[in-house]
Amino acid sequence: MSWPPGRLTEEQADKLRLIVKAREFARDIVGLNVGNSYTTFYDTSGDPLAFNLTAARRDALVAYTWEFPILGEVPYVSFFDENYLDLVEQDLIDQGYDTLTYELDAYSTLGIFEDPVRSPMLRRNVLSLSETIIHELLHNTVWRVGNTVFNESLATFVGRRGAVDFLTAEFGADSGWPETAELYYADLDAVNQFLLRIYDELAAYYAQPLTPEALIADRDAIFQSARDRFVETIQPTLNFPDTFSSYANLPTNNAWMLAHYRYNLDLDLMADIHAATGSNWPATIAIFQQAAQADTDPFEYLRNWLTTQ
Secondary structure, eight states, X not given: OOOOTTSSOHHHHHHHHHHHHHHHHIIIIXXXXXXXXXXXXXXXXXXXXXXXXXEEESSSSOBOOEEETTTEEESOEEESOHHHHHHHHHHHHHTTEEXXXXXXXXXXXXXXXXXXXXXXXXXSOHHHHHHHHHHHHHHXXXXXXXXXXXXXXXXXXXHHHHHHHHHHHHHOTTSSHHHHHHHHHHHHHHHHHHHHHHHHHHHHHHTXXXXXXXXXXXXXXXXXXXXXXXXXXXXXXXXSGGGGGGGGGOOSOHHHHHHHHTTSSSHHHHHHHHHHTTSOHHHHHHHHHHHHHSSSOHHHHHHHHHHXX
16 A cells, blocks of 8 residues: 555554554455455545435334345445435424434445545554454455445444454553453453333334324433433443543434444344354354355354254
8 A cells, every 4th residue: 555655644544554564364264255355545635435324214213225236235325425415304303303413434336446545544543443454354355235234233342352353453451452452352242231221211112102202202211311321320330431421421323323233233142153163264254254145134043053063
């Protein structure tokens, strides 16, 4: 990989070198299809790369979806024009949907195009950057058309576990990075369990035989109870409590809830698969590929696979 001399700081250059090594690790150790991804550099000159928009019904945990070739049905769409994004989002709000927009610094084209390293990615710390590279390369390798929850949750697991393994190999077991990563991901697991509990509470709440108007009017009680619970019982147990302080103000918004849910479902199941292979990455990835191609639900396929071991 090469980049324009004199335009990056030494820290940014070091991160580009790290990306090259993470890419090689993903290819050689994890067994991912890296293609020509992350072999070039694109400088956005300080501008955002893109934005994601997701939406959901206000009276149910049901996402608004878009249909695309190859991708299938997906619950989010990316915009490069912020003004156009604002128009589409406002139209969804006017139709009665919850919405969520967030800035993107990386995304995968599933290996179809040569995804470059985009300059906003270099704002990430070493752990986050390593995870992101492996996460996006997983999409190049395993993809279930129309099943965003499986695709993103799987990429979350492989990205996180792969990042720990990569940092251990790159910097050493005693470097502090593996320990920091494990502590941070333990916090993420605790927060994820907290969010999944809210999801279940909301699902039960929205299943009540009430009008949509009544459900919408009273739903904030569920969110407020969760905010209080986070501050009182979750945040004090975290290794890095300040890092997760924003969850004390989580919004009353189903799009926000679904965005978190789709990236964090059944991560323990995927960890069990990896453990069952003896933490052999190529063997684990092969099983995930089989699940993605199965006629049954991919999560069900993984559970059934475990019962045969």
